[in-house]
Amino acid sequence: MSVPTPPTPLVDADGDALRTLLRQQASTVTIVTAPSLVGFTATSFTCVSLAPPIVSFCSDLTSSSWSGVSRARHVGVHLLAGHQEELARRFATRGVDRFAAPTRWRPGPEGVPILDDTLAWMLCRVVDRVVVGDHAIVLAEPELLRHADVGSPLLYHRGAFTGLAATTDLDPRRASAAPRAAGSRRVL
Template sequence: MTDPQPEPPVEVDSDALRSILRHQASTVTVVTAPGASPAGFTATSFTSVSLAPPVVSFCLNLVSSSWPTVARARHVAVHLLARDQQELARTFATSGVDRFAAPTRWRPGPEGVPILDGTLAWLLCRVVDRVVVGDHAIVLAEPELLRHARAGSPLLYHRGGYAALRAEAEPRPAAA
């Protein structure tokens, strides 16, 4: 369907780009990394890069309090949040709080990486590269272990807020 009165084009700046990107629904993830004080943050930039070999990526602002720990980490965990985990997403998106304090439930996992309890899925990944672009770093990582729930629906981020799929249904194959 075509918009009968499209908006005129505008020059791209960070506000205009942010506005456009709000139209893209993204799975909400929490990335955790081990350290003297474990680090973790909410990210909607998680994506698959390659299947052979398996490589995933996520982005992190260079001024984030988590960046120094992630910059040194050999391993990280990426947790895909379930539709009812908005509060966990908010906790890991909030600056200046102990994100791992109660009520957050977690345990040290392989390689000492914090593993959050009750998430839809998690991947333990070995960091293979960090690429600084502008004010962010793109972290490339190879999944080594993963665990996922047998059922459940992901938490999504769309238009500046949390959302979920309308109904839990069996996934259908994508059209060719």
């Protein structure tokens, strides 16, 4: 059994301290696209409501994409697959044409660019934008969506891209029900 590491001392909750704390949260990596051929990598995507269906993401007000997102009636939200780290990096880089090769995409409904081979994507109608500090929270209603039946998401954790571990179920009572490779044995 491992011994937990001692907690760090209490600090004031300023922007830098909050950023450090949030590095402990693993987030699904998404790319948001808008009809004016703008897009950016975001880890702030979340479901807000199921009835009615509403999702959200945040955008930095100083980003080069905000101008296009701030005017868009529809956006695309793409959940990246584990193998799409380079695509995530491209859409997080300033000063590059994010839609140029090697990015593979096609025009989708409402003129929203749809990225190829993502784990999932949805076309969303923007219902509100709420400016809070240096970001805007964009609230959007999914209208169309598509997802793969296989694959794992690209995650962002502790300042780096990562993926899910091969075995995520560590409960030994449930592990016995999982198929094992020939010649392998379960260790409790």
